[in-house]
Amino acid sequence: MQKETVINGITIAPGVVIDEVFLFAHEELEVPQYMVKAEEAEQEITAYHSALERVMQEMTSSLAELKGEESEIMNAHIMILNDSEIDSQIQDYIRMEQYNAAKAVDAAYREFAELMASMDDPYLKQRSSDIQDIRLLLLEQLLHRKRKDFKRMRGILGANELFPSDFKQLCREAVTGIVTEQDEATSHAAIIARSFDVPVIFGAKGISAMVQNGDLAALDGNQGTAILNPTAGTAAKYRNLQDADRKKKEIRNVYLRRNCQTKDGAKFAIEVNEGTMDVNYTDDCACSDGVGLFRTEFLYMESARLPDEETQFSAYREVLQGFRGKPVIIRTLDIGADKQLPYFSLPEEANPALGKRAIRYCLSNKELFRTQLRALLRASAYGDLWIMFPMISGVEDYRAAKKTVIAVQEELQREVPELQCRFKLGIMVEIPSAAMMADTLAHEVDFASIGTNDLTQYLEAVDRVGGSAGDYYRPFHPALMRMVHQVVQAFARERKPVGVCGELAGKPDGAVALASLGIRQLSMDRTSIAGVKCTIAQFETSELQALGDRLLQASSEEEVRSELEAAMAKKRTDLRMPIKGER
Amino acid sequence: MISCETKVINQTGLHARPAAMLCSEANKFKCDIKIKKLDEKGMTANAKSIIRILSLGVSMGTDVSVIADGEDEEAAVKHIVALIQSGFGEI
Numbered sequence: 081m082q083k084e085t086v087i088n089g090i091t092i093a094p095g096v097v098i099d100e101v102f103l104f105a106h107e108e109l110e111v112p113q114y115m116v117k118a119e120e121a122e123q124e125i126t127a128y129h130s131a132l133e134r135v136m137q138e139m140t141s142s143l144a145e146l147k148g149e150e151s152e153i154m155n156a157h158i159m160i161l162n163d164s165e166i167d168s169q170i171q172d173y174i175r176m177e178q179y180n181a182a183k184a185v186d187a188a189y190r191e192f193a194e195l196m197a198s199m200d201d202p203y204l205k206q207r208s209s210d211i212q213d214i215r216l217l218l219l220e221q222l223l224h225r226k227r228k229d230f231k232r233m234r235g236i237l238g239a240n241e242l243f244p245s246d247f248k249q250l251c252r253e254a255v256t257g258i259v260t261e262q263d264e265a266t267s268h269a270a271i272i273a274r275s276f277d278v279p280v281i282f283g284a285k286g287i288s289a290m291v292q293n294g295d296l297a298a299l300d301g302n303q304g305t306a307i308l309n310p311t312a313g314t315a316a317k318y319r320n321l322q323d324a325d326r327k328k329k330e331i332r333n334v335y336l337r338r339n340c341q342t343k344d345g346a347k348f349a350i351e352v353n354e355g356t357m358d359v360n361y362t363d364d365c366a367c368s369d370g371v372g373l374f375r376t377e378f379l380y381m382e383s384a385r386l387p388d389e390e391t392q393f394s395a396y397r398e399v400l401q402g403f404r405g406k407p408v409i410i411r412t413l414d415i416g417a418d419k420q421l422p423y424f425s426l427p428e429e430a431n432p433a434l435g436k437r438a439i440r441y442c443l444s445n446k447e448l449f450r451t452q453l454r455a456l457l458r459a460s461a462y463g464d465l466w467i468m469f470p471m472i473s474g475v476e477d478y479r480a481a482k483k484t485v486i487a488v489q490e491e492l493q494r495e496v497p498e499l500q501c502r503f504k505l506g507i508m509v510e511i512p513s514a515a516m517m518a519d520t521l522a523h524e525v526d527f528a529s530i531g532t533n534d535l536t537q538y539l540e541a542v543d544r545v546g547g548s549a550g551d552y553y554r555p556f557h558p559a560l561m562r563m564v565h566q567v568v569q570a571f572a573r574e575r576k577p578v579g580v581c582g583e584l585a586g587k588p589d590g591a592v593a594l595a596s597l598g599i600r601q602l603s604m605d606r607t608s609i610a611g612v613k614c615t616i617a618q619f620e621t622s623e624l625q626a627l628g629d630r631l632l633q634a635s636s637e638e639e640v641r642s643e644l645e646a647a648m649a650k651k652r653t654d655l656r657m658p659i660k661g662e663r
Numbered sequence: 664m665i666s667c668e669t670k671v672i673n674q675t676g677l678h679a680r681p682a683a684m685l686c687s688e689a690n691k692f693k694c695d696i697k698i699k700k701l702d703e704k705g706m707t708a709n710a711k712s713i714i715r716i717l718s719l720g721v722s723m724g725t726d727v728s729v730i731a732d733g734e735d736e737e738a739a740v741k742h743i744v745a746l747i748q749s750g751f752g753e754i
Contacts, residue, residue, distance in 0.1 A: 156679075159686065203678050
């Protein structure tokens with residue numbers, strides 16, 4: 081029996097597991113070295129290029145199955161593979177130095193990897209392992225070697241270093257934990273490891289030499305420690321922690337799929353915020369009642385030019401179809417101020433948050449606005465579309481925007497008479513003037529969503545993106561509570577839906593505060609859904625009402641917070657999923 | 664050959680996605696495009712090579728010069744400078 085050893089590393093993904101370890105190691109490739117005659121040089125270059133072509137094909141074909149960050153990583157690898165300088169370096173080695181293809185690839189990639197590893201910047205250091213990864217892939221192709229398969233291995237994976245491409249050699253379901261010596265928490269390997277949804281620890285120095293296949297180990301992803309050969313006592317402790325961790329995950333999954341309601345059955349609509357590339361809408365649809373905020377900015381910011389109508393149409397259609405008839409609130413372009421577009425410059429302003437942004441910008445750039453509206457109206461046939469205008473200050477803005485929508489609709493119907501456009505039109509309530517005029521607005525619009533982040537900023541006159549007055553940003557200020565309440569009442573009188581899509585909606589205490597003020601529609605990041613559903617389920621409607629009355633009577637943010645704390649005491653609120661990079 | 668000076672204003676500098684964006688935009692032009700760091704060392708990198716751009720290590724606030732040489736040099740400099748000034752959609 082070996083001695084128990086504790087190794088401290090860094091948490092990449094939380095959770096606790098105790099299991100047997102299997103070691104993952106790269107086989108060293110023997111790179112053959114010989115002189116290539118001048119007349120054979122072109123042949124070697126062809127061999128190198130066809131290996132490159134095969135790696136490229138593999139990468140592009142796997143790109144289709146990847147989403148989000150993993151597809152970004154693959155794109156970065158494709159760019160490195162296509163790097164013109166590495167390519168010409170390899171060709172030079174073959175032609176000038178008479179290297180054989182494998183030796184040239186090995187040498188050139190190693191040099192560039194070393195160049196990156198020598199940089200001071202941690203981000204650049206990590207790119208070194210991307211380059212090493214591609215070196216291996218190219219050499220394997222050139223030398224017709226296959227990487228060792230670890231698909232039958234079960235348990236905790238222990239390794240010195242994992243490259244992004246190594247994860248393909250693993251069986252996702254069989255890996256119960258990951259521990260390695262590499263210490264780059266933001267590396268591509270870390271991002272992919274996190275997607276395994278098991279405890280992951282990096283930076284566990286010496287682990288690959290200390291552990292053998294079949295050794296027992298415990299990983300505590302919450303503390304960032306690995307315990308090798310735990311004693312019976314330690315093992316028992318970690319089995320308990322593992323059970324608690326699994327139970328928490330199970331509860332989280334139960335709530336995730338459940339409808340949101342209070343103890344006494346008052347129903348809440350829990351919606352999800354969308355607005356990034358490559359999201360699995362099926363999963364998000366299953367755990368929510370629709371999309372409460374689809375940010376369209378990513379379509380404009382991810383590309384090098386203005387997205388055309390077709391690009392936008394297919395993105396909107398995709399989300400509408402993905403949510404199978406559930407309401408999808410799509411917000412028109414909210415650009416300007418802190419959000420700029422790469423391909424044209426917006427006017428500089430002394431006070432951008434108060435400048436020509438969002439709907440103000442769209443109304444004065446009609447072509448850009450019309451393109452978006454055309455795409456939206458065309459997509460409306462594919463689901464339940466609710467169009468929402470940001471930064472509405474009063475009925476004037478709403479009427480102007482609505483007029484444009486109607487003009488676009490008429491234009492479309494002239495072009496395609498059979499086109500069916502069905503949609504609702506609504507507003508973001510994020511400017512105090514709109515909140516004050518909520519009764520008038522509620523009469524005209526179909527729905528509203530309160531953007532608590534901007535509303536707090538404008539109500540309390542404090543920059544929400546930091547600045548010297550950061551302490552004055554008070555998301556629980558009673559003024560905000562009262563304002564939300566006023567908007568809720570105005571919309572209730574008109575029997576029109578009003579929700580909240582700001583950050584407050586996704587925090588358990590924020591959601592409770594909003595619920596107590598009468599909000600029944602909350603939109604949040606997907607990671608917050610389970611926690612909010614679980615929290616709401618522990619309250620009675622009467623309890624919420626009484627709390628709301630107290631919040632409206634509070635004289636300071638401190639009072640609001642202490643009322644909330646008292647109401648939240650003894651309620652379980654810790655089901656929020658860990659966010660990437662969070663310790 | 665023409666050149667134009669500008670400042671890198673986005674938070675991550677010429678890293679990651681911004682570097683990739685810069686490189687793929689640079690590759691759309693025929694002319695040679697270089698990025699020069701305007702510090703005492705004055706290192707220069709081929710804008711069409713992602714690795715070279717990355718290894719320049721340009722962080723936020725760095726002054727750089729965009730240098731292009733070839734038939735479409737004017738359009739290239741204009742486009743790349745605008746891209747850098749836009750903050751690559753990060754701000």
